[in-house]
Amino acid sequence: MISFIGRSIVQKTVTLFFVSVVSFLIIYLAPGKPSQIDPMNPKFTPEMVERFRKQFHLDEPLHVQYLLFYRDLFTGRTVSWKDNQPVLGKIWDRFLNSLPLFIVGTILTWTLSFPVGIRSAIFRGSTFDRGSTFVAYFLISIPGFFFAYLLIILVVTQLHVPVIGMQTFGLGDTSPVHMVMDRIWHLVIPSVLGATGGIAVLSRYVRGQMLEVEGQDYVRTARAKGLPSEEVHYRHALRNALLPFVTMFGLILPGLIGGSVIIESIFSWPGMGRMAYEAILARDYPIILTVNFLSAVLVLIGTFVSDVLYMAVDPRIRL
């Protein structure tokens, strides 16, 4: 166990190093320049461009730029080229905005997909199974932005509930209860929308996994022992069907820093996804690289968590 942890940390550090090099190269070698140093940009005089190049170390050789960038990142001195704000602070603010969406979305996804998928598998071919299959494929095939507008029309015109932004504009000094309710209402529609695709896909996957396990010999053995069908399904079958999802559980982590550009744009939600998108358009390298680095870290932590969880739940795996 200890040796497994040690090995993991070494392996993952090496991987992280390669990720940092490759992502740095890709971004610097991609065509296009940050607007501040673009000679075609009429807003900047050649002297200003020269100053920016110096400030951003753009005239140094690539490997020096690389070292300078990651030195600044680890000492927390990286600033956005666009507004000179510290990158980590900007990301943290946006992260806090995205977090509620992420949490509500994830909870919705995981708490709905499993009961639906498991029930469909156990009562295969039933009305419930066929109904949920239809809804799942419907949700998978309908484009998210289109579905979003349908929902907005419905919710705003029928329920008179506010949906755009994180809170209703100009809601200065109302009671705290009212404020909280307002925030929650703003949260509901984007989270539900963000979760639908996930619910549809995950519930199909759960169903497939459960069906496969239900056909295994040990499930037949469990029935042959005279166990009641609840115990057969929810103890013998489910325990095995859940194993692959334990791996997925660790992989939720990177979602923390993702955020959906489309949903955030439609709902004017100032989250991570939009920030990253805008940074790419502005070629704000420090933001892009930092977000990229942080998500790599989260992916690696996520896979590590998955491995440990897998070991905990599957007795056949000893690392």
Place this chain on the structure above:
Amino acid sequence: MNKNILLSVDDLKVYFRGADGRASKAVDGVSYDIRREETVCLVGESGCGKTVSALSILGLIPQPPGEIVGGRILFDGRDLLPLTDEEMQRIRGNRVAMVFQEPLTSLNPVFKIGDQIAESIRIHRKIDADAQRQRCIQLLEDVGIASAEERLNAYPHQLSGGQRQRVMIAMALSCNPELVIADEPTTALDVTVQAQILKLFKVLQQKHNMAVLYITHDLGVVSAVADRVYVMYAGIIVEQGQTAQIFREPQHPYTRGLLSSLPTRSKRGQRLYSIAGSVPDPAHKPVGCPFHPRCPHAVQTCRERFPKMCDYGKGHLARCPVLYTNRNETA
């Protein structure tokens, strides 16, 4: 009805509906009896419907695609087929237990074997956890697993094939069933382990006074364990009788074919005989005697009429009217 008969399968028909809507007649009118404390062998080539007929007894046929089309399964005088699943749960593992062919896939990989054995005791007997544990240890010792107490905490993948099958047997015996169905329990094991498991079966059967329905395609195993034998071919019984009758005076061409494909000392060095052709697909069975495409004695009537059982006396029956008349004519 004979009080001594524990299980009586009567004209059982189990069909599987295929994707093309055709019924695959896996078991097509099978009857057999098992007396108390008797070992009965069901023997036949792969695919002839042995497992399906055994699973029907416990109500474990997956429905759909399976369907029990007709017949009765009388256990201790009561028909099991109309029972609800809850009523069957009280019989499964308690009065009738089953040992499966593949011990590796038949044990749940994520539970300790102690828990898997204790489970059926917990369901069927009202005893506390400590008594359950003692019973598990006792059972593991009975089936010959060393250091039983430690082994309770082992997972299936930590045991050898033979040990896993011993665990399956312990599981089956846990509630002292009156009938144990063993579906090719040694097929997945190597030969020496096979012999040990067969011996274990005999010992346990005498100790626990249970009846055993032993399913196999191996006639060598039959001669080692069976009191009586039913030979199955393509979903029907083609011959039945005492083990000695079947081995000394086989009356059906299929049984004779099976016996001449057995390696024996007198045939050492010769090429082994094997029956030409293969078992028909249960969705496309030949009309008349299902064995006729492979039968050296087949005549025209065999291709037209389904053969009836012919009585050779003392419980020895064979489904081949052609050989029956030949014998009576030459006699």
